[in-house]
Amino acid sequence: MSTEPTSPPVEGAAHFVRAAFSNVSFVTGFATTVLIAAMALVSFMWTPYDITLISIADKQLTPSVQHLFGTDHFGRDILSMIMVGARNSIAVAFVAVGIGIGVGVPLGCWAAARGGWIDEVLMRFNDLVFAFPALLSAIMITAIFGPGAVNAIIAIGIFNVPVFARVARAGAMALWPREYILAARASGKSATLITIEHILPNIASILLVQATIQFALGILAEAGLSYLGLGAQPPMTSWGRMLFDAQTRMMGAPHLAIFPGLAIVVTVLGLNLLGDGLRDVLDPRLRRAR
Amino acid sequence: MSLLEIEKLDLSIGKFEILKGVDLTIEQGEVLGLVGESGSGKSMTALTLMRLLPDLAHASGRVTFDGVDILGAPEAAMNRLRGNEIGMVFQEPMTALNPVKTIGEQVAEGIRWHAGVNRKDADDRARAMLDRVGLPESKFPLSRYPHELSGGQRQRVVIAIACALEPKLLVADEPTTALDVVLQAQILDLLRDLVDERKMGLLLISHDLAVVADMAERVTIMRHGEVMDSGETGRILTEKAHPYTRQLAEASTHVPERTPLADGRSERPLLEVRDVTRDYAGRRRSLFSKPEPFRAVSGVSFALHEGQSMALVGRSGCGKSTLARMILALDRPTSGSIRLFGDELTTKSENDLRPARRNMQVVFQDPYGSFNPRHKVERLVAEPLHLLETQPSRSERRERVAQALAEVGLSAGDMDKYPHEFSGGQRQRLSIARALITRPKLIVADEPVSALDVSIRAQILDLFADLNSRLGVAYLFITHDLMVARAITDQVMVMHEGEIVERGNTASVLDNPQSEAGKMLVAASPDLERALERRRFARV
Numbered sequence: 001m002s003t004e005p006t007s008p009p010v011e012g013a014a015h016f017v018r019a020a021f022s023n024v025s026f027v028t029g030f031a032t033t034v035l036i037a038a039m040a041l042v043s044f045m046w047t048p049y050d051i052t053l054i055s056i057a058d059k060q061l062t063p064s065v066q067h068l069f070g071t072d073h074f075g076r077d078i079l080s081m082i083m084v085g086a087r088n089s090i091a092v093a094f095v096a097v098g099i100g101i102g103v104g105v106p107l108g109c110w111a112a113a114r115g116g117w118i119d120e121v122l123m124r125f126n127d128l129v130f131a132f133p134a135l136l137s138a139i140m141i142t143a144i145f146g147p148g149a150v151n152a153i154i155a156i157g158i159f160n161v162p163v164f165a166r167v168a169r170a171g172a173m174a175l176w177p178r179e180y181i182l183a184a185r186a187s188g189k190s191a192t193l194i195t196i197e198h199i200l201p202n203i204a205s206i207l208l209v210q211a212t213i214q215f216a217l218g219i220l221a222e223a224g225l226s227y228l229g230l231g232a233q234p235p236m237t238s239w240g241r242m243l244f245d246a247q248t249r250m251m252g253a254p255h256l257a258i259f260p261g262l263a264i265v266v267t268v269l270g271l272n273l274l275g276d277g278l279r280d281v282l283d284p285r286l287r288r289a290r
Numbered sequence: 291m292s293l294l295e296i297e298k299l300d301l302s303i304g305k306f307e308i309l310k311g312v313d314l315t316i317e318q319g320e321v322l323g324l325v326g327e328s329g330s331g332k333s334m335t336a337l338t339l340m341r342l343l344p345d346l347a348h349a350s351g352r353v354t355f356d357g358v359d360i361l362g363a364p365e366a367a368m369n370r371l372r373g374n375e376i377g378m379v380f381q382e383p384m385t386a387l388n389p390v391k392t393i394g395e396q397v398a399e400g401i402r403w404h405a406g407v408n409r410k411d412a413d414d415r416a417r418a419m420l421d422r423v424g425l426p427e428s429k430f431p432l433s434r435y436p437h438e439l440s441g442g443q444r445q446r447v448v449i450a451i452a453c454a455l456e457p458k459l460l461v462a463d464e465p466t467t468a469l470d471v472v473l474q475a476q477i478l479d480l481l482r483d484l485v486d487e488r489k490m491g492l493l494l495i496s497h498d499l500a501v502v503a504d505m506a507e508r509v510t511i512m513r514h515g516e517v518m519d520s521g522e523t524g525r526i527l528t529e530k531a532h533p534y535t536r537q538l539a540e541a542s543t544h545v546p547e548r549t550p551l552a553d554g555r556s557e558r559p560l561l562e563v564r565d566v567t568r569d570y571a572g573r574r575r576s577l578f579s580k581p582e583p584f585r586a587v588s589g590v591s592f593a594l595h596e597g598q599s600m601a602l603v604g605r606s607g608c609g610k611s612t613l614a615r616m617i618l619a620l621d622r623p624t625s626g627s628i629r630l631f632g633d634e635l636t637t638k639s640e641n642d643l644r645p646a647r648r649n650m651q652v653v654f655q656d657p658y659g660s661f662n663p664r665h666k667v668e669r670l671v672a673e674p675l676h677l678l679e680t681q682p683s684r685s686e687r688r689e690r691v692a693q694a695l696a697e698v699g700l701s702a703g704d705m706d707k708y709p710h711e712f713s714g715g716q717r718q719r720l721s722i723a724r725a726l727i728t729r730p731k732l733i734v735a736d737e738p739v740s741a742l743d744v745s746i747r748a749q750i751l752d753l754f755a756d757l758n759s760r761l762g763v764a765y766l767f768i769t770h771d772l773m774v775a776r777a778i779t780d781q782v783m784v785m786h787e788g789e790i791v792e793r794g795n796t797a798s799v800l801d802n803p804q805s806e807a808g809k810m811l812v813a814a815s816p817d818l819e820r821a822l823e824r825r826r827f828a829r830v
Contacts, residue, residue, distance in 0.1 A: 179660040180670075183724065186618050187674040188647040190640065198662050 019281050026277025029212075032270025036263075040086035049077035051084050052235055060253045069259045072242075073249055078256070081237050082263050088149060088238035089267070092231070093218030095153045097211050100160025105207065107161070108168030109199060112176060113191040123169070126162040134159035134217075135224050142230040149238075152231045156221045160214050167210045171203035205282035212275035216268040223264050239264050291357070293318045293491045294339065294459055299351035301331075301338055301515075308334050309515045312351075316459065319489040321482070323506030323523065325496060325538070327743035328714070331515040332495045336461045339493075340376060341368050356458060374404040377452030379481075381464040383444035387436040393420065393447045394432025401454050415454065423450045423480060441606070442473035446480065453484055459491040460484075466501065470606040470770045475814035478505055497743060499542045500816035503527055503825070511535055524825040527818070537745065543818055544748035545777045546755035548599075558632055559593035560731055560764055561617065561650075566590045566626030568612055586612045587623070588788040596731060599758055599765040601775035601796060603811060604785035610768045613785070614734050617766065618652055619643050630732070648677045651725035655737035657717035661709040667720060668705040671695065674728045694723040698753060715746035722753065729761070736768045751777050772800055772815045784808045 020026050048068075058075035061067055069078035111119040129137075138155035145151045175181060175198070184194050219239075225231040226240025234241075239260040246256035294316040301309035309331045316322045326332045337343050339353055339360060353360040356375065358367070372378075380386040387396060397416035401407065407415070417427050423446040436444055445465065452460055462481060466474035482505060485492045496502050502509055503523055510520040511534065519532035530536040567590075569583040587609040594600055604610050615621040617628060619635050628635045630646050638646070651674060654660040661670050671691045675682060682690065692702035698719040709717060718738065725733050735754070739747040755778060757763055767779055775782055775796060782799050784792040786807035792799060803809045 179654040179656055180662045182615075182620060183652060183654065183660055183721075184673060185620055186647065186650075186652045188640070188644045188677045189673070193676075201664050202662070 016281065020277065023277045023281055025273045026281060029270050029272070029274030029277050032266060033274055036086055036267050036270065037090065039083050040090050043080075043083035043087055047077075047080035047083050049080045051076050051080045051237060060249070060256070062253075063255060070253070070255045072245065072256055073253075078242075078259050081242060082239065082259060085232075085238045085242060085260065086263070086267075088232050088236060089219050089222050089240075089264075092149060092153050092156065092222040092238075093215050096156035096160055096218045096221075097214050099154070099157030100164045100214055101207065101211065103157075104161040104164025104166075105168040105200075108165035108170075109172050109195045111165070112169045112172035112199075113195055119169075122165070126165055129159065129162045135221055138221060138225055139228065139230060142225060147230040147233060149232050149236065152222055152225045155225070156218050159221075160218070163214060164207065164210065167206060168203060171206050172199045175199055175202055205278075209275050209279045209282065212271050212278060216271035216275070219264065219267055219271070292316060293320075293356060294493075295352070295354045296335070296339065297352040299335070299338065299349065299353060301334060301343070301347060301349045303344060303347045307515060308347075309338070309349075312512070312515070312517055314510055314517070314520075316491040316493060318458065318491055319485065320508065321485060321492040321494055321506045323494050323496060323502030323509040324512065325499060325502050325509060326512035327497060327538075327745065329514070330512040332512055333463055334515075335512075336378070336463050336493065336495055340372055340378060340461065342372075370404070373400045373452075373457070374455045375457050375459065377455070377457035377460045379445075379448050379452045379460065379462040379465045381467050383441055383448050383468065386448050387444055389436055392433050392435055393425075393430070393439070393450075394434075396436075397432075397447065397450050397454055400451060404455050416450075419450045419454045420447070422484075423447070423453075424476075425450070442469055442476065445469060445473075445477055449477070449480060449484070453488070453490075456488055457490060459493065461493045461495070463495045464497065465494075467497070471772070471816070472605050472810055472814040474501070474816070481505070498816060499527065499538060499744070500818040500821055503818055503821035504816055511538065524822060527822055528826075539818065541745040541748040543773070544744075544751060546748075546752040548755045548759055548778070560596045560598075560631065561594040561766075562627075562629040562632070563593070563613075563617065564591045564627045564629075566613070566616060566623045566628060568609075568616060568621070569624045585788055587616070590626075590785075590788075590790050592783060592790065592793065594732070594764055594766060597758065597762040597764055598781065599767065599779045601767045601769060601779035601782040602785055603769055603772060603775050603782060604807070605811070606770060608785045609788040610785055611736055614652075614736055614766065614768050618650060618734055619646065644677050648674075648728045649730050650732040650734065651728065651730045653718070653721045653725050653733060653735040653738045655741055657714045657721060657741060660721050661717065663709060665708075666705070667691075667695075667707050667709065670709065671705075671720060671724045671727060673724060677728055690727060691723075694727040695720075697726055697757070698723045713746075715742055715750060718742060718746075718750050719753065722750075722757070726757070726761075726763075730763065732764045732766065734766045734768070737770070738767070739774055740769065740771055747774075754778055770811075772811060773817075776800055784811065 053076065055075035058071050059073050061071040063070045067077050067079070069082065071077055072081070107122055111122040137159060138152070141155040142151045172195070181194060181198055184198060222231055222238060223240030223243065226238045227244045229244055232238040232241050242260035243257055246260070250257050292315040296312055296314040299309055299312040312335055314335070324332045324335065338349055339355065341360060343349065349361055355371070358371065394413060394416050397419055398412040401412040401415050402409065413432060417432060420430065421427060425443060425446055436447070439447065465481065466477050469477060478501065481492065484490065494502065494505055506523050508521060509523045509526055511518045513534055518534040519526060526535060527539060530539055566587060567585065568587040569585050571581050571583060590613060602610050602613065612621065616623050623636055630649060633646060635643065635646055668688065668691050671694055672687050675687060675690065688705065691705055695702055695704055700716065700719055700723065709720065712720065739750050742750060751774070754765065758765060765779070767775065769775055779796050782793065782796040783790050784799065784805060784807055792803065792805040792808045799808065800812060803812050
């Protein structure tokens with residue numbers, strides 16, 4: 001008799017959409033994410049005010065009908081800056097997750113497929129990278145190579161690699177002893193081909209969930225780096241940069257810090273909810289439990 | 291009054307009718323065998339009398355246990371009953387035990403809960419119980435964890451938990467299906483002794499008529515949620531008055547018709563295995579000591595000729611599957627040589643193995659695990675075509691898949707379905723179709739029918755026999771079930787602790803085994819005819 005749990009039956013896209021949109025976390029997270037992304041996209045074509053427009057006369061205005069979120073110490077519209085800053089935050093997190101998946105997943109799959117000393121070396125190196133707090137090392141990298149958005153992306157990306165390598169390896173390791181993988185090997189398929197055909201589709205869902213979580217962490221890390229002045233440089237702006245500018249004036253004009261801070265909190269919360277929801281929807285065991 | 295009386299039990303889950311008018315009684319100290327194929331409702335009957343049904347289930351009828359109306363009893367009363375009055379043994383000892391608790395804790399848990407004794411007394415009783423099921427404290431202290439025990443030992447722990455409170459009724463749902471035949475015989479002996487000793491009633495659920503014929507005084511046969519036949523075991527299974535009983539009995543002793551091919555001994559053998567040994571790295575005892583290697587296969591040699599069907603039998607863990615994997619070049623031996631058509635396989639690179647792989651394919655045990663659930667049948671069955679020198683065109687590929695499906699009794703229209711749309715037996719046909727598509731000369735089948743119901747098993751054995759005589763495929767059948775070996779093979783090898791201890795013609799070896807391991811296997815194998823014979827003698 002079989003001791004393996006039977007694999008989930010394959011369901012159509014329609015079923016997935018139905019299940020997803022009856023999941024509260026997923027819907028909330030999805031709506032928030034879409035909203036933030038839309039805001040970033042709109043900023044390319046239109047913002048309430050030009051963010052390079054300095055008007056000292058309007059400096060540090062509190063929220064009003066003209067300036068919904070108020071203005072900063074140069075008189076720039078904060079709502080416009082948040083919209084433009086979203087671009088930067090999202091781009092950094094997106095590319096960083098891309099680096100993590102692009103490098104980490106192949107490494108993890110390779111380690112799982114080959115085993116032995118390759119696995120050992122890769123995973124111990126992974127542990128080494130993991131051993132340093134990601135933000136601290138990111139600070140180190142940007143400090144060495146100079147501050148800027150590109151270096152921030154690379155720094156955050158590098159620390160996504162071991163996360164995805166581990167998740168991919170764990171998922172792949174659980175699949176390799178399956179009989180259908182053995183049957184594929186008996187059909188003479190190479191490890192690469194088996195990984196592409198059988199392993200990746202079956203671990204895609206866990207990688208997707210991990211990606212949403214890393215995306216949220218990426219936004220936080222970018223904010224952290226920019227806050228320390230190591231991320232986006234003026235005249236470009238980002239949420240972290242705005243917090244950095246706000247910190248000396250926080251007592252007099254708290255709205256300078258409140259709105260970018262809220263933007264970060266809402267985005268990260270939304271992405272985490274999206275990840276939670278996706279996990280519930282994609283994992284048939286959790287779905288049946290409810 | 292009987293210990294357990296079930297009258298006109300109907301059960302529906304959602305809109306599906308699971309049980310229809312089931313009647314069943316068990317007396318004190320009696321063993322009742324409940325037999326049926328998968329989906330017949332035998333496990334649901336057991337869950338009903340424990341009232342452990344899923345949320346949407348609705349049961350009606352009458353279930354009385356020791357004077358208590360089970361269906362109407364409040365949950366609190368059921369909690370007192372479960373474990374205390376009715377014990378349950380599950381099929382899968384791997385999942386029936388909590389992996390993070392010691393065996394002592396798990397046996398004592400129920401005692402403390404129901405008997406309300408303190409920890410020390412509960413531990414004492416747990417100790418006595420574990421000793422009774424053959425796990426004496428000197429060798430198996432209470433502080434052991436389930437993963438430190440073998441499958442048979444775990445099942446003993448499960449039985450100890452179920453019997454710790456001396457329940458009046460024990461429900462055993464396929465208690466030995468996950469174990470090999472020797473362990474099965476031991477566990478069945480233990481259950482029988484416990485039942486005799488404590489005058490328990492035993493509801494033994496099984497798909498195996500031979501096991502039930504051996505154990506149960508009375509038998510109830512179910513199909514599609516209805517009782518087909520019921521009565522005294524010897525009479526029911528000898529007279530076979532009910533057509534379904536006859537069908538089951540015939541299926542479980544089914545021997546397919548085969549015409550053994552003319553012996554091609556003069557030619558060089560198809561497969562030649564010489565002195566094959568496989569070591570696995572053992573566990574390191576301390577940081578600096580060298581790990582002691584574990585020898586899974588030790589000095590195995592044999593030859594298999596074209597069209598020959600050979601069985602490799604042995605207990606679980608004896609190295610059968612490791613040997614099979616080495617033959618299939620999925621694993622490399624530590625030493626020794628494996629030749630296919632005189633061609634050494636053990637030193638070849640993956641790329642050079644391709645021609646050899648075309649000639650040998652594999653069928654696995656689990657019809658659920660052997661397909662990627664995300665692919666369609668066409669792609670799954672066509673997978674070995676990857677081995678051909680020239681890749682066939684799409685239409686050619688579909689044609690070959692259709693042909694392979696036809697060969698195993700499926701239709702070409704099944705090509706565009708997903709594996710979950712098929713039943714277990716059909717999936718096993720798919721596995722065979724996949725193995726056949728490159729026209730191999732050798733198929734290695736690792737327990738190919740042990741996960742199937744008896745009637746399906748008979749059909750699949752027929753298919754194997756038919757393919758053997760029609761296409762001349764040679765088989766290496768790995769099994770722990772001697773019935774299967776007898777049904778389908780000419781030659782048999784008995785494997786024990788990594789070594790081949792006996793070999794010869796299937797019939798002569800299984801009728802008159804010479805080695806210790808062979809004798810043990812034959813003695814432990816459940817055999818319907820023998821069991822009925824014994825019953826007849828016992829009655830006279």
